[in-house]
Amino acid sequence: MSRTKDYLYPLFKLTGNNIRRHPVINLISISIITIAMLLLALYFLGYSNAARIVSVWRSDLQIAVYLVDGIDAERMSALKNYCRELDEVIRFDYVSKEQALENFKVTLGEDSSFLSGLPENPLPASLELFLDSEVADVDDVERLARQLQRQVGVDEVAYGSRWLRQLFSLLKAVKYFGFLFAAFLSAVTVFIVASTIRLSLYARSETIRVLHLVGATRSFIALPYLFEGVFQGVVASSLALGFAFAGFKHFKIWLQTQAPQWSIAPQLKFFTTLPLLLFLLLGTILGIAGFLLSSRWIQRG
Amino acid sequence: MTGPLYGLFSQSWRRMISVSNLNKSYSHPDMVLKDVSFKVKKGEFVYLSGPSGAGKTTLFRLLFADLKPDSGQIEVDGLDLMRAQPSRIARLRRRMGIVFQDYKLIPNYTVFDNVALALEIAGTPRRLIQKTVWQVLKVVGVERQLDRLPPQLSGGEQQRVAIARALVNDPQLILADEPTGNLDYEIANEIMNIFNYINSQGATVVMVTHNRALLQRFKRKVFYLDQGILQAYVWPD
Numbered sequence: 001m002s003r004t005k006d007y008l009y010p011l012f013k014l015t016g017n018n019i020r021r022h023p024v025i026n027l028i029s030i031s032i033i034t035i036a037m038l039l040l041a042l043y044f045l046g047y048s049n050a051a052r053i054v055s056v057w058r059s060d061l062q063i064a065v066y067l068v069d070g071i072d073a074e075r076m077s078a079l080k081n082y083c084r085e086l087d088e089v090i091r092f093d094y095v096s097k098e099q100a101l102e103n104f105k106v107t108l109g110e111d112s113s114f115l116s117g118l119p120e121n122p123l124p125a126s127l128e129l130f131l132d133s134e135v136a137d138v139d140d141v142e143r144l145a146r147q148l149q150r151q152v153g154v155d156e157v158a159y160g161s162r163w164l165r166q167l168f169s170l171l172k173a174v175k176y177f178g179f180l181f182a183a184f185l186s187a188v189t190v191f192i193v194a195s196t197i198r199l200s201l202y203a204r205s206e207t208i209r210v211l212h213l214v215g216a217t218r219s220f221i222a223l224p225y226l227f228e229g230v231f232q233g234v235v236a237s238s239l240a241l242g243f244a245f246a247g248f249k250h251f252k253i254w255l256q257t258q259a260p261q262w263s264i265a266p267q268l269k270f271f272t273t274l275p276l277l278l279f280l281l282l283g284t285i286l287g288i289a290g291f292l293l294s295s296r297w298i299q300r301g
Numbered sequence: 302m303t304g305p306l307y308g309l310f311s312q313s314w315r316r317m318i319s320v321s322n323l324n325k326s327y328s329h330p331d332m333v334l335k336d337v338s339f340k341v342k343k344g345e346f347v348y349l350s351g352p353s354g355a356g357k358t359t360l361f362r363l364l365f366a367d368l369k370p371d372s373g374q375i376e377v378d379g380l381d382l383m384r385a386q387p388s389r390i391a392r393l394r395r396r397m398g399i400v401f402q403d404y405k406l407i408p409n410y411t412v413f414d415n416v417a418l419a420l421e422i423a424g425t426p427r428r429l430i431q432k433t434v435w436q437v438l439k440v441v442g443v444e445r446q447l448d449r450l451p452p453q454l455s456g457g458e459q460q461r462v463a464i465a466r467a468l469v470n471d472p473q474l475i476l477a478d479e480p481t482g483n484l485d486y487e488i489a490n491e492i493m494n495i496f497n498y499i500n501s502q503g504a505t506v507v508m509v510t511h512n513r514a515l516l517q518r519f520k521r522k523v524f525y526l527d528q529g530i531l532q533a534y535v536w537p538d
Contacts, residue, residue, distance in 0.1 A: 003424070010421035021409055207407050213367070214466065215395030216422045217388055 014224040019231065022200050026228075029196035030236050036185045036192070037240035037283060043178055044275070045244060047171075049268050054171055056267065061131035061141055065148050066124045066156040075153040082151060083129060088140055092129045097121050124155055139165075186286055189236075193229050193290020200228070201294070226291045233287025237280050245270060316376075317343045317474055317505040318364065323373030325359055333359045335529040337373070341507060343473070346500040348516055349509045351526035357509045358402075360526065361478045364507065365399055366390045378474060395423045398467025398504075400477035404459045406451040406466075412438065413447045416466045423470050437469045438462075441495055457488035464495060475499060478509045493519050 019026050065083075067076070083092050095103070100123040105112040129148075131141065142165075145157045201208065211221050248270050256265035271279065318341040325334040333356045341347055351357050362368045363375060366382045375382040380393050406415050416434045425433070438444040441461040443454075451459050460480060467475055477496065481489035489512075497519065500506045510516065516523060525532050 006424055006426050009427055010418075013421075017410075210405050210407055211418075211422070212391075213365070213394065213399060213401075213405060214419050214422055215391050215393075217391045220422060 011220065011223045011227065015227040015231070018200055018204070018224055018228050022203060025196055025199050025203070026232065029192055030232055030239070032192050033189050033232060033236035033283075033286075034239045034243070036189045037237045037279075038243050040182055040185050040282075041240050041244035041271075041279065042247070043181060044279075045248060045271065047174060047178055048271075048275075050171055050174075052269070053264060053267055054167055061133055062159070063129040063131065063141060063145055063148065064158045065127040065129065065154055066158070067126060068153055068155045069124060071125070071153045079127065079151060079153050083127060083148075086129075086144065088131045088144060090130050090132045092127050095126045095128055097123055097125045100124070100126065186282075189233075189286045190289040190293060193232055193287055194293035196232065197225050197229060197291060197294040200225070222291075222295060225294065226288065229287035229291035229294075230284050231287070233283035233285070233290070234280060237283025240283075241271075241276065241279060315342050317341050317345070317378060318507065319374070319376040320360075320364075321374045323360075323363065323375065324371045325356075325363065325368065326371055332529050334363075334370070334526075337526075337529075337531045339524050339531060341505060343505055344500075344503055346496070346506040346521045347508070348521055348523045349507060349526065350511060350513075350516060350523050352511060355526040356529045357511070357526055358478060361476060361507075361509045364476055365394055365397065395419075395470060396472055397474040397476060398464075398470065398472040400460075400463050400467045400475065400480045402479040402482050404451070404463040406459060406462055408451050411448050411450060412443065412454070412462050415451065415462055416469050419466050419469050425470075433469060434465075437465045440468070440498075441465045442491070456483045457485075457492075460484060460488075460492060461495075464492065468499060473504055475504055475506045477506065479511070480508065481510070481512065481515060489515065490518075 065079075067079075071079075080092075080094070083089055098121065101115065101121050104123060105115060108115070129144075131144075141159050145159050148154055149157045208221055248268070252265050252268050255268070259265075318339075320340070321338045323334055323337040324332060326332045337356075337360065349357050349360060359368065363370055363382075364377060366375075366385070370383070373383075377393060378396065380389060382390065382393075385393070407418070410418065413434055416437065417430050420430050420433060435444060435447070438447065441464050443458050443461045443465065446454060446458060446462070451462065454462065460483070464477075464480065467477070475496070480496070481492050484492060493515065496506055496508065522534060524534065
């Protein structure tokens with residue numbers, strides 16, 4: 001234990017010296033890596049939240065089947081039986097014309113007074129179908145809607161899943177684009193760490209030569225640069241997470257104030273412990289990768 | 302003769318440096334060193350002398366594998382430098398003390414840190430470093446400059462710090478390239494006294510110098526290089 005300490009102490013001391021004696025290089029490097037890591041954090045945060053919200057919306061699949069005015073009881077009964085036999089349908093509710101008007105009044109609130117002046121109720125009766133998200137997906141909703149549209153007694157079928165499908169497709173595209181984006185930012189980060197280490201090597205070439213001459217091994221010379229790379233990666237990813245958290249908090253409050261009716265803000269979540277640790281690990285790995293990229297310059301000493 | 306007793310009869314255990322048929326050239330066709338051979342026994346103090354451009358510094362650098370020869374053999378403290386792995390060479394350098402004409406101190410390290418570095422590289426326990434560094438700085442007479450940076454010191458003081466760094470690991474071999482080259486008469490004498498003291502404690506010393514006055518004042522065996530050829534052993538009058 002004591003021998004390990006005696007071995008590591010000068011390495012940490014050299015790392016500290018490297019960082020302290022080249023503050024500008026390190027500051028620039030950490031700043032640029034922080035920006036790259038912040039973009040990565042925002043991307044992961046945005047994607048994970050959007051994916052979760054869309055997934056909640058996708059599980060809330062509904063179809064509204066509007067019925068023709070004056071539909072007879074026999075036709076209504078046949079239509080209900082048809083809906084009952086559909087595998088994708090968990091349950092359905094019948095909403096009469098009167099109930100539809102009441103619901104509409106509740107939605108309009110204070111602005112509903114004009115409805116009292118109407119000569120007759122313009123709203124149709126409907127069947128509201130709730131689909132099983134385990135069985136049905138967005139494509140099934142469209143297929144079912146087409147089938148229902150063909151039934152006698154059905155005036156119109158409405159479903160909200162068309163835009164949801166578009167949103168889902170968009171999210172898929174964002175996911176694949178995001179991988180490229182993340183790979184690009186990671187490469188940029190590795191390149192920055194490597195360049196910083198190389199700049200530091202040029203600045204310290206005479207010191208490295210002295211170290212070689214007084215008997216330092218290659219690992220003794222190289223390890224402080226590995227620690228420097230890890231230091232930059234960890235500090236930058238921690239700062240990026242800090243900025244991302246602050247930004248996330250502000251965005252959530254802004255969204256809650258600006259669009260409370262969407263109920264999106266309460267569903268937004270920051271990284272949990274595991275993604276947080278993985279993100280810090282990513283910073284560390286990028287720091288090590290930067291060191292490895294520059295290690296051949298260290299070998300040249 | 303072969304077998305386990307070979308070492309006793311060959312007396313190779315008494316040899317610190319053995320150089321044979323060494324040739325070295327740089328990019329131009331003229332050889333810097335031509336078929337150089339010599340031996341240095343353990344505990345000896347020898348000079349490597351000659352005019353400027355004779356190849357002294359090249360030979361000096363070959364002795365700690367800072368350069369590779371074109372051909373020939375170099376053995377230092379039992380290690381064949383032609384075949385040794387970099388890690389073995391690093392270990393050998395930790396067992397020797399090297400003093401450079403231009404000191405080679407790290408300018409932004411304090412005197413203490415410059416000297417302690419050699420101990421840290423050798424893996425000396427931290428609790429021993431402080432005391433050892435102070436003791437060696439006292440031997441060379443710069444213990445009061447502990448916290449100063451090399452650029453804040455005079456040439457003589459910097460050379461003493463460089464000598465302290467070379468001595469701090471208690472090496473059995475000291476290589477010194479013109480250690481008095483930039484110093485005045487008085488300080489050069491003091492530096493020579495330090496090397497004589499180290500030698501009297503049992504260390505082998507190889508000192509490169511072109512200063513004939515120094516050779517006269519402190520008489521030792523001299524290897525004289527001229528135009529890349531080790532011409533003769535000279536004992537100054």
